[in-house]
Amino acid sequence: xxxxxxxxxxxxxxxxxxxxxxxxxxxxxxxxxxxxxxxxxxxxxxxxxxxxxxxxxxxxxxxxxxxxxxxxxxxxxxxxxxxxxxxxxxxxxxxxxxxxxxxxxxxxxxxxxxxxxxxxxxxxxxxxxxxxxxxxxxxxx
Amino acid sequence: xxxxxxxxxxxxxxxxxxxxxxxxxxxxxxxxxxxxxxxxxxxxxxxxxxxxxxxxxxxxxxxxxxxxxxxxxxxxxxxxxxxxxxxxxxxxxxxxxxxxxxxxxxxxxxxxxxxxxxxxxxxxxxxxxxxxxxxxxxxxxxxxxxxxxxxxxxxxxxxxxxxxxxxxxxxxxxxxxxxxxxxxxxxxxxxxxxxxxxxxxxxxxxxxxxxxxxxxxxxxxxxxxxxxxxxxxxxxxxxxxxxxxxxxxxxxxxxxxxxxxxxxxxxxxxxxxxxxxxxxxxxxxxxxxxxxxx
Numbered sequence: 291x292x293x294x295x296x297x298x299x300x301x302x303x304x305x306x307x308x309x310x311x312x313x314x315x316x317x318x319x320x321x322x323x324x325x326x327x328x329x330x331x332x333x334x335x336x337x338x339x340x341x342x343x344x345x346x347x348x349x350x351x352x353x354x355x356x357x358x359x360x361x362x363x364x365x366x367x368x369x370x371x372x373x374x375x376x377x378x379x380x381x382x383x384x385x386x387x388x389x390x391x392x393x394x395x396x397x398x399x400x401x402x403x404x405x406x407x408x409x410x411x412x413x414x415x416x417x418x419x420x421x422x423x424x425x426x427x428x429x430x431x
Numbered sequence: 432x433x434x435x436x437x438x439x440x441x442x443x444x445x446x447x448x449x450x451x452x453x454x455x456x457x458x459x460x461x462x463x464x465x466x467x468x469x470x471x472x473x474x475x476x477x478x479x480x481x482x483x484x485x486x487x488x489x490x491x492x493x494x495x496x497x498x499x500x501x502x503x504x505x506x507x508x509x510x511x512x513x514x515x516x517x518x519x520x521x522x523x524x525x526x527x528x529x530x531x532x533x534x535x536x537x538x539x540x541x542x543x544x545x546x547x548x549x550x551x552x553x554x555x556x557x558x559x560x561x562x563x564x565x566x567x568x569x570x571x572x573x574x575x576x577x578x579x580x581x582x583x584x585x586x587x588x589x590x591x592x593x594x595x596x597x598x599x600x601x602x603x604x605x606x607x608x609x610x611x612x613x614x615x616x617x618x619x620x621x622x623x624x625x626x627x628x629x630x631x632x633x634x635x636x637x638x639x640x641x642x643x644x645x646x647x648x649x650x651x652x653x654x655x656x657x658x659x660x661x662x663x664x665x666x667x668x669x670x671x672x673x674x675x676x677x678x679x680x681x682x683x684x685x686x687x688x689x690x691x692x693x694x695x696x697x698x699x700x701x702x703x704x705x706x707x708x709x710x711x712x713x714x715x716x717x718x719x720x721x722x723x724x725x
Contacts, residue, residue, distance in 0.1 A: 330642055360657075362482070
């Protein structure tokens with residue numbers, strides 16, 4: 291059996307996933323990154339998008355939608371700290387779409403008014419999260 | 432002489448109340464457990480967060496970031512006051528509001544303006560009554576706070592601090608010590624205390640060199656706001672658990688008191704009933720005696 295690394299996906303509310311895997315592919319702010327066992331210790335910033343893990347001799351793959359966060363690799367242990375994370379098969383696409391519509395309207399409103407930048411930022415993060423969910427669900431659901 | 436029917440009515444009314452308080456006690460007991468589990472399941476994230484922060488801090492020696500720097504002058508501070516949406520939980524809310532008042536008057540004495548962000552209906556109505564208009568109001572989240580709520584609150588503070596319009600931020604909440612004990616506490620959110628970074632550095636002296644992408648500074652820049660959000664989230668969750676704990680204690684006391692009251696009332700009811708019977712017998716005996724004499 292191939293050498294594995296322990297992958298943990300953690301959100302502030304719960305542990306979403308924990309498993310021995312062979313490869314983690316994550317969306318960082320500088321592009322996708324693939325992590326194999328014996329990777330050098332690393333801390334990086336993630337953006338909203340698709341994260342996937344391969345395991346069981348790369349026969350099985352699991353997809354996740356994540357909102358932005360952080361990833362730390364240390365001694366064959368990958369910790370993903372994300373504000374939100376969901377398994378592709380468990381994404382509620384309809385809800386994400388509705389939320390996206392609502393957020394787009396709100397975003398338009400915020401652009402009109404001279405609203406605080408902070409409100410726009412919060413809105414944008416939520417919007418990115420919805421888009422990531424929809425994208426992952428459509429491709430992998 | 433106390434009226435028999437009046438006493439009977441009071442007994443019924445008190446035992447109805449007891450029924451309600453007992454139910455509330457049981458509901459609170461069940462909710463404490465859930466709230467505690469939520470705190471528990473947030474622990475891995477918080478721990479990992481501190482670990483990453485420590486790694487970065489160790490790498491960026493003498494890190495400088497707007498959120499770490501203390502402002503020379505204090506002109507305006509923000510207090511996040513975390514209360515509940517509902518009452519019936521003893522001194523839970525009044526402790527928090529008293530602490531908030533203390534901060535307002537202490538800072539006010541030094542000429543510092545205090546803005547309040549109110550979490551929970553109780554804080555909102557109290558502040559309005561006092562003529563203080565909160566700069567942010569969050570209702571219906573105290574029962575089941577989410578990280579998104581914490582993020583919204585943080586977004587009201589962090590940019591202001593970086594730009595220099597806010598010089599400090601605190602959160603006032605009930606810390607959940609155990610089921611029976613909650614303590615109102617003030618925690619400093621901003622500036623992020625340097626001891627947080629130092630402690631994290633201590634723990635991690637033995638860890639290897641990390642690679643940072645894009646750079647350690649960039650990671651730190653993103654990490655610090657998230658750290659503040661995590662602190663607020665923790666405050667909200669502790670408050671949610673404390674609320675149920677306080678309610679359980681208060682409702683248990685109320686149930687016990689109602690029981691005592693029923694005992695006392697039943698005793699005086701029986702005494703009154705006995706007196707009435709004695710009185711009747713005396714009348715009958717008196718009447719019979721009068722007849723015999725006739």
